[in-house]
Amino acid sequence: xxxxxxxxxxxxxxxxxxxxxxxxxxxxxxxxxxxxxxxxxxxxxxxxxxxxxxxxxxxxxxxxxxxxxxxxxxxxxxxxxxxxxxxxxxxxxxxxxxxxxxxxxxxxxxxxxxxxxxxxxxxxxxxxxxxxxxxx
Amino acid sequence: xxxxxxxxxxxxxxxxxxxxxxxxxxxxxxxxxxxxxxxxxxxxxxxxxxxxxxxxxxxxxxxxxxxxxxxxxxxxxxxxxxxxxxxxxxxxxxxxxxxxxxxxxxxxxxxxxxxxxxxxxxxxxxxxxxxxxxxxxxxxxxxxxxxxxxxxxxxxxxxxxxxxxxxxxxxxxxxxxxxxxxxxxxxxxxxxxxxxxxxxxxxxxxxxxxxxxxxxxxxxxxxxxxxxxxxxxxxxxxxxxxxxxxxxxxxxxxxxxxxxxxxxxxxxxxxxxxxxxxxxxxxxxxxxxxxxxxxxx
Numbered sequence: 001x002x003x004x005x006x007x008x009x010x011x012x013x014x015x016x017x018x019x020x021x022x023x024x025x026x027x028x029x030x031x032x033x034x035x036x037x038x039x040x041x042x043x044x045x046x047x048x049x050x051x052x053x054x055x056x057x058x059x060x061x062x063x064x065x066x067x068x069x070x071x072x073x074x075x076x077x078x079x080x081x082x083x084x085x086x087x088x089x090x091x092x093x094x095x096x097x098x099x100x101x102x103x104x105x106x107x108x109x110x111x112x113x114x115x116x117x118x119x120x121x122x123x124x125x126x127x128x129x130x131x132x133x134x135x136x
Numbered sequence: 137x138x139x140x141x142x143x144x145x146x147x148x149x150x151x152x153x154x155x156x157x158x159x160x161x162x163x164x165x166x167x168x169x170x171x172x173x174x175x176x177x178x179x180x181x182x183x184x185x186x187x188x189x190x191x192x193x194x195x196x197x198x199x200x201x202x203x204x205x206x207x208x209x210x211x212x213x214x215x216x217x218x219x220x221x222x223x224x225x226x227x228x229x230x231x232x233x234x235x236x237x238x239x240x241x242x243x244x245x246x247x248x249x250x251x252x253x254x255x256x257x258x259x260x261x262x263x264x265x266x267x268x269x270x271x272x273x274x275x276x277x278x279x280x281x282x283x284x285x286x287x288x289x290x291x292x293x294x295x296x297x298x299x300x301x302x303x304x305x306x307x308x309x310x311x312x313x314x315x316x317x318x319x320x321x322x323x324x325x326x327x328x329x330x331x332x333x334x335x336x337x338x339x340x341x342x343x344x345x346x347x348x349x350x351x352x353x354x355x356x357x358x359x360x361x362x363x364x365x366x367x368x369x370x371x372x373x374x375x376x377x378x379x380x381x382x383x384x385x386x387x388x389x390x391x392x393x394x395x396x397x398x399x400x401x402x403x404x405x406x407x408x409x410x411x412x413x414x415x416x417x418x419x420x421x422x423x424x425x426x427x428x429x430x431x432x433x
Contacts, residue, residue: 010181012284012373013174030353043188044353045362069363071188071350080184082284 004056005037006076009063009084016084017063021053024077026070035072042072048123050131051079062087064131066124090128099125140416143409147402154398160224161391167279168384175313175377185363185370192352192360193331201361203295203368206328207304212249214271214294214303215240216326218310218375219259220279220383226393228311228319228386229258235321236309240268251303253290255376271297278376279383287373294372295365298327310375311382317389319382324375326368 004020025034027049051063068081102122217236219229240250254260254273306327311319352359
């Protein structure tokens with residue numbers, strides 16, 4: 001492999017990841033894509049999911065992101081996400097609570113709830129739980 | 137002339153007030169630091185966002201999103217007013233409100249209806265008093281801890297209302313944090329989105345059209361359509377951050393001045409107290425001397 005590519009994951013509240021990676025795999029809205037060094041300039045929206053990357057030392061790492069977008073340049077991938085968390089930073093208790101809340105809200109069938117938001121919250125929680133459950 | 141006891145009580149009271157203002161000053165200082173850190177944390181995101189969006193907007197036309205198209209006839213406008221929840225920060229809220237008021241008056245004279253969304257209790261109270269309709273109010277956000285999601289939710293509402301043609305323009309009045317000593321109220325147009333300018337710092341000439349050869353997925357216009365609402369959230373979030381920081385800075389300065397004023401007052405009162413005490417002693421002495429003279433005689 002020719003070398004490492006820089007990965008930056010930025011949210012409005014913090015910079016979550018800033019390190020070199022051998023390969024980055026991200027969930028684009030039109031499908032998952034992988035980026036190696038020397039990638040052609042590329043811009044896409046991202047959907048809820050996981051960015052997986054192999055760090056320079058060969059360790060595979062995962063970052064959860066809710067929607068955002070990514071820009072790939074030959075030597076750098078920048079991900080702008082509304083929220084992002086490394087796997088080890090996910091607070092499982094909080095996620096479970098969020099999951100319960102979302103489920104209750106969807107089950108309550110009250111007219112004044114925002115279904116779209118509740119469903120999005122549910123999807124986020126489920127995805128986080130799934131991510132924590134994976135190995136590596 | 138005030139009696140000794142009265143002056144003493146007054147000095148005690150002013151000293152207590154000084155303790156409070158000093159404590160508030162310190163609280164504001166520490167909160168200001170937190171708010172500034174948040175602003176710093178947001179900067180990389182905002183910068184990158186503006187960069188990408190700016191170059192996208194150059195490529196795409198106005199038809200890319202209805203958010204870009206100005207309405208021919210403006211009948212109703214929506215003003216998002218950011219103020220603080222609490223007072224004791226000198227003219228901070230008054231400046232913001234007077235700007236909103238001037239603007240609303242101007243528009244009302246042109247027969248344009250004005251509705252408000254309020255961040256902060258002070259602005260809300262003013263809206264209620266002056267009878268402007270309030271679409272939404274968000275209390276306990278400015279000056280406190282809040283996340284980007286607040287801006288997303290409020291921004292979404294603003295965008296939805298604009299698309300549903302509930303109103304034809306959206307403005308935001310907020311405070312710009314210029315320096316510790318200066319916070320100026322500013323007004324920006326959120327919707328329809330103004331032509332986007334590239335951020336000034338760090339963009340050198342040859343870098344500018346760097347997105348020209350980007351492959352976009354989905355198409356440029358779709359991408360732009362996805363990013364423009366976010367642009368509104370980003371602006372809103374940034375305005376809220378700036379207003380929070382300004383509030384703390386304004387309060388810090390106000391409390392610093394108050395503490396100084398307390399010091400001056402204590403000095404003046406102490407002087408009055410000593411004068412009164414001295415006068416008392418002199419009077420007592422005169423009495424004693426007078427009494428002794430009388431006995432001698």
